[in-house]
Amino acid sequence: AMYPESKEAAMRPEVFATGFLVGFLELACVKAIASHLDWPEEQAVGTFISVTHEAATPPGMEVTAKVELTEVRGKKLIFSVEAYDDVELISKGSHERIIINKRQFEERTRSKLS
Helix, strand or coil, X not given: CCCCCCHHHHCCCCCCXXXXXXXXXXXXXXXXXXXXXXXXXXXXXXXXXXXXXXXXXXXXXXXXXXXXXXXXXXXXXXXXXXXXXXXXXXXXXXXEEEEEEHHHHHHHHHHHHX
8 A cells, every 4th residue: 555554545455556656657767868867966857747547457467667758848858658567558648857956956945944
């Protein structure tokens, strides 16, 4: 379960949850572009995702991602994303990431605590 402390989450069907699917697709996009960035100083953070979750996947079944960088607009990267389990397409959609300087991004984020 995504939130084991929640009785509602613990009672849900045992499947590859949508939240995990989103994280899985984000990671696939990160891996697809990492060698093209000045890693780790330069990274890309997610800013938008719109995906379907078309079919349930049981525990233990392998899930694979197919991601394609379809457009670059300055620092914005736009991906087409799909995920498949061993049987069928389980998700499709789009994801956007913005290239950032990690140090500056973290400083700006920490400043919210001041």
